[in-house]
Amino acid sequence: MTNRWGLPDLGFGIGLRTVHFPHILADWPEMDWFEILSENFMDTGGRPAYVLDRVAERYPVVMHGVSMSVGSTDPVNFEYLKKLKALAKRTKARWISDHLCWTGVSGKNTHDLLPMPYTDESLRHVVERVKTIMDYLEQPVFLENPSSYLEFTSSTWTEGEFLSQVAEQSGCGILLDVNNVYVSAFNHGFDAGEYVDRIPADRIAQIHLAGHTNKGTHILDTHSDHVVDEVWELYRRVCQRAGGVATLIEWDEAVPSFETVRAEAWKAKAYREGNDACGSQAA
Amino acid sequence: MQACIMAEGTVEQAIETPAAVLEFPVSRAPGLIRASRTLAPLERLDVYRGMYELRLVEALKVDYPGLRKLWGEETFEELARLYVAAHPSRSYTLNRLGDQLPEFVPQVEGLAKARFAWDLARLELAETVVFDEEESAAAEAGAIAGLTEEQWGRLRFQPVRALRMLQMHYPAHEYMQAVRRDETPAAPRPRKTNLIVYRRAHALLHLPMAAPGYALFEMLAQGCTLAEGMEAMQEAGGGSPKQVFDYFRVWFEERLFSRVEIW
Numbered sequence A: 001m002t003n004r005w006g007l008p009d010l011g012f013g014i015g016l017r018t019v020h021f022p023h024i025l026a027d028w029p030e031m032d033w034f035e036i037l038s039e040n041f042m043d044t045g046g047r048p049a050y051v052l053d054r055v056a057e058r059y060p061v062v063m064h065g066v067s068m069s070v071g072s073t074d075p076v077n078f079e080y081l082k083k084l085k086a087l088a089k090r091t092k093a094r095w096i097s098d099h100l101c102w103t104g105v106s107g108k109n110t111h112d113l114l115p116m117p118y119t120d121e122s123l124r125h126v127v128e129r130v131k132t133i134m135d136y137l138e139q140p141v142f143l144e145n146p147s148s149y150l151e152f153t154s155s156t157w158t159e160g161e162f163l164s165q166v167a168e169q170s171g172c173g174i175l176l177d178v179n180n181v182y183v184s185a186f187n188h189g190f191d192a193g194e195y196v197d198r199i200p201a202d203r204i205a206q207i208h209l210a211g212h213t214n215k216g217t218h219i220l221d222t223h224s225d226h227v228v229d230e231v232w233e234l235y236r237r238v239c240q241r242a243g244g245v246a247t248l249i250e251w252d253e254a255v256p257s258f259e260t261v262r263a264e265a266w267k268a269k270a271y272r273e274g275n276d277a278c279g280s281q282a283a
Numbered sequence B: 001m002q003a004c005i006m007a008e009g010t011v012e013q014a015i016e017t018p019a020a021v022l023e024f025p026v027s028r029a030p031g032l033i034r035a036s037r038t039l040a041p042l043e044r045l046d047v048y049r050g051m052y053e054l055r056l057v058e059a060l061k062v063d064y065p066g067l068r069k070l071w072g073e074e075t076f077e078e079l080a081r082l083y084v085a086a087h088p089s090r091s092y093t094l095n096r097l098g099d100q101l102p103e104f105v106p107q108v109e110g111l112a113k114a115r116f117a118w119d120l121a122r123l124e125l126a127e128t129v130v131f132d133e134e135e136s137a138a139a140e141a142g143a144i145a146g147l148t149e150e151q152w153g154r155l156r157f158q159p160v161r162a163l164r165m166l167q168m169h170y171p172a173h174e175y176m177q178a179v180r181r182d183e184t185p186a187a188p189r190p191r192k193t194n195l196i197v198y199r200r201a202h203a204l205l206h207l208p209m210a211a212p213g214y215a216l217f218e219m220l221a222q223g224c225t226l227a228e229g230m231e232a233m234q235e236a237g238g239g240s241p242k243q244v245f246d247y248f249r250v251w252f253e254e255r256l257f258s259r260v261e262i263w
């Protein structure tokens, strides 16, 4: 079974992280696929590049970046895209993803996934940029809904509607980060279930799951913990509509053992197959 | 409308800076952002401000573990914040964010052990560069076997890419090695140190060298012939043929050259 971009459901993967390099190189553990953070491998010819080449020989690899900046008003950064394309070729990346956001302007980079106002004007702008980027990369690009901590008063679309429109109009896919939906729903006070229900199922090309940090007044998307039960339930809800979509666990802070992260991926598998491994949730 | 306004201090202070006022009047700023149930518009913006600084300082902490050890976390973070304010990131990657830190250190007044810190910063920068350099295949010692004396003089050696040379006033590499062993070493006394920082089998390594050997290697790295290098070596204190032989034995063992050719 392939999706509308002719890509297979890769199953259940985890993010490739430096702390797991020794274990992976020594044991080649069972894993469906790995997602790499593109920027961590674009400018290095050292150990990270060596490990990535070995990993890409054995597992499907997908590239996830943070610097495409589809929401920026700066010109498209072709120097960046050139390196991205070269890395995709080297790793035989199945696809490339980034975020619906902007990271900087006037040459300055904040290294953050900054939210944008969701208006007709910004929609046209993003759609044009995404088309240009996909033409250049000659590969499907999937855009992720970011976690956000503020909303603009000028927005006339909801984020979910806006992202769906970007996908429909540009031809890109959606990387639905279910934890981000939960985080943003908490921060902005919208209904997470409604958000995921309204994303066109055939546009969902990949799913992210991760843990977060609740600060009381807001939730931070820290990727520092297990996925919470509410997010698992949202994931189940997405799976019921979207079926077999490649699913990935992100864990970036206080990264535990490979087995612990992988167990989270296998838990996702159990959820998708409808037989909750923990038995604590009703179907 | 889109702008990145870099200002020190709080969000309230930042929106009053001339750069911000050029974009929108102070009175309009809060109106651009929706309040949440728990946070006012500018408090929400402040979440991003905090994360920006944290992320950039974090990146510098990863690249400069030696300076952190030397000054302690608090002082290092203070310096990192000053540095980030003076050198905002202009790249999609944070890998090279700290490239100007060594030249920034002497500009900051009142830093403890500033002279040693300068050497340490240069060493740590060289290490990050060597860590990320492209891999190059190493030349084997067999390449120079069986040559006549005349051919020897015309040899040229190209170092591997993952290699940098450093002349320091302090043995900063010994300090770094202790830091890597999780020790808390005292700052060393001054001692002129010539060092090659290189990578072998993906490990970062240090090769300290006496002045003549360093002078020879430096000439070779600049593309000079062995004969020209030997002259520089004599000026730097000399060296017997046996010494030259020993140098090359080590250099080949450590896989420091990627190409050898007769000029």
Ligand SMILES: [Fe+2]
Binding pocket: A144, A177, A180, A208, A250
């Ligand atoms: Fe994500």
